[in-house]
Amino acid sequence: MRWFGWFRRKKTGDGSVAMDDATVQVIGGRKRSVGVPYLMPTDLEEMNRLDFQHYMLRYALRGNYAAPIGNPTSILDVGTGTGRWAREMAALFPQANVVGVDVHVPPADTQAQGGKEDALPPNYSFVPGNIFEGLPFADGSFDFVHMRLLIMAIPHEQWPQVIGELVRVTRPGGWVESVETTILQQAGPAMAQIIQWSTTVLGWRGVNLLDGEKVGDLLRAAGLTQTTTIPVMLPCGEYGGRVGKMLAADYISGAKGLGGVVVSRGLATNEEFERVLAAAGTELASPQARCVVPFYVAFGQRRV
């Protein structure tokens, strides 16, 4: 069952495409959402990165969730990206209504809307929404609410409000789960430079990457019970085998995605950024490198 109908896309005066109040604009040569703090691109290259990252995380974390959710009949994925996680959960729980919400329409939903082959599970639907404007659902609508890798989208001051929204739409007895990351550790000089540029740009939007490790505390502060945080330190680089190689590729692609903003805001020239990005790739490929990326899987249950 689809929960909501499709929403209208409208042309704006400058030729960009508006979806409600979130307009796509080009910064540093790539399309990005406006009206939200999030600065990563929304183009096909980024969608491919998100899918690749999903497969890497599902493999590294040994599944798509950790909370003891039983057999949920309603699942919400906040900031669903390509919708890959939500669609897999819809296949895994065919009796559940699974909803993905995002400011950007996932490519699979766009194709389905365009009349091409509809590969979407019948119990999955996409709903446009901006977490900062409140989730477009009634209190207690979902058995399981999931949010993964919104760390670059949520300013430090707004984390409690966002967690409050996740809890509000979870039914009493239901579960909230977050998967977040924070700053890469044991970086070489080139990767350290990329991190410095990235944290500067994100800081201008009020984002602090260190918030990723504190989501479990916020779930507890929001009144959830049985809160649990599982830290997972993943290797990033050739030394880390399959996961290490995948995470290194993900990191370089993600850094490239933010690179256009770094350059357009004057932190580096394009040549300088490209040179440092190439050097970071060489660092991660070195057998001596020992970069680690922390991930935090945090979950808790809404009191009955």
Ligand SMILES: C[S@@+](CC[C@H](N)C(=O)[O-])C[C@H]1O[C@@H](n2cnc3c(N)ncnc32)[C@H](O)[C@@H]1O
């Ligand atoms: C790094 S991606 C993660 C996607 C997905 N959760 C995953 O793990 O594959 C972050 C997603 O958050 C979405 N996003 C950013 N700001 C948002 C907001 N204010 N409300 C809803 N979604 C937002 C972006 O459009 C993007 O799809």
